[in-house]
Amino acid sequence: MRSHSAAPRRVPRQQRGERRVAALLDAAAAVIADVGYEAATMNEIACRAGACIGSLYQFFPNKESLTQALRAQYGKEFHTAWESLENQAASLTIEQLVAQLIHTAVDFVTEHPAFLALLDAPRATRNPSIRKVLRELLARIFLLQKPSLSKARALRAAAVTLQLIKGMNELYAESDAATRESLVQEFKIVLRCYLTFHLTPRFGSPESAPTHKPGVAGRF
Amino acid sequence: MRSHSAAPRRVPRQQRGERRVAALLDAAAAVIADVGYEAATMNEIACRAGACIGSLYQFFPNKESLTQALRAQYGKEFHTAWESLENQAASLTIEQLVAQLIHTAVDFVTEHPAFLALLDAPRATRNPSIRKVLRELLARIFLLQKPSLSKARALRAAAVTLQLIKGMNELYAESDAATRESLVQEFKIVLRCYLTFHLTPRFGSPESAPTHKPGVAGRF
């Protein structure tokens, strides 16, 4: 690896440039889904996109930048998928909300096999801002369910929820279809219990911090 | 990569052989923790272990086999850490059990930085049997808490719990110490709610399938 900048080398300024970039990203997803992240080579990606290697390097100075671009695209698509939930959020039961969140996520991963393979890619290729935007979206959804929630709590719950959803993919991936379905159902329980805790008005302390009282049972 | 077998090339038969293997694994962990999995080279690992590259390849025919060995070691260490919980399990509250499970895991990852970096390693280097053993251990712990639980449910809950715990590490890793602590506390809520659902005797259907009844909502 000789170059280190992850920024695109050149932004496409013509229509065919944009088409190329789109084709390259598609090809990258296909190759990565096929052979895994590590084994996916730049030459093969360019080839599958009907381009040659030089063309690829015009827009993406290195593999890392290509990976980041792919991640960004997935992030936006996923954001769009959840965005529609934001409108209905207030009228959904927790039960329904959980089902929607999980099914959208599961469907997304199913339809984008490369997304899973990207988990193997080095951390350096991740874009924190994508996570941030997704967290904020989910936090807003939570706030629609329970407006009295503090923003800090909503954000924290969103971060954890997002991470749990993401983490489960690994488990789904190594299961056959039947087990996967039961795991999804099981995970619904997890999220339902957790979000019920946060989003349901409770008598005792409606806005108490989630830090449990240490007197009861800390680490004994 | 020319060789593909992941089995150790040669089992150490002398004490110095075992010392070498131990030193090599330690060095591998150190290098991987330092520079990440991908950037960790076999030469550097051998060098850091005070050995030369040929010596490394006597015991580990390729990088994959070294990675698997490291994973196996971590798996065993972690299993040992949780094993002690098995004895106390029956006498612990869910609150305490959750705290123990999580803190053991967090401590382990803190003390073994390479463990996190191994998440970047390709899937091929993972050993399903390690996961299986850990799942069974956790399932036994659950059964000690609630003997009436079916083994299938215990195993499924264990698989999910394990995955959630593992997945959270990624979130911890990208947070400063203060946020990390609050995330740990937050995750305790998740597990407490979830395990309360499974391990607490409920009136309606004590051994009903985990398919929720819409209306009761698990606890709280």
Place this chain on the structure above:
DNA sequence: GTAAAATGTGAGAATGCGCTCACATTCCGC
């Protein structure tokens, strides 16, 4: 139509890494 900019091309340079091999050294049983 023409010039300039954007994009396309692909052979191969440059690099770095996994891994081998022929041989030296150390250990162990007898």
Place this chain on the structure above:
DNA sequence: GCGGAATGTGAGCGCATTCTCACATTTTAC
């Protein structure tokens, strides 16, 4: 001691991969 087995050594091979570059082609602007 002796012989064989286990272990140690490290220069460098082979190879895949990333990335460059000099030039061709297409598009756009006027």
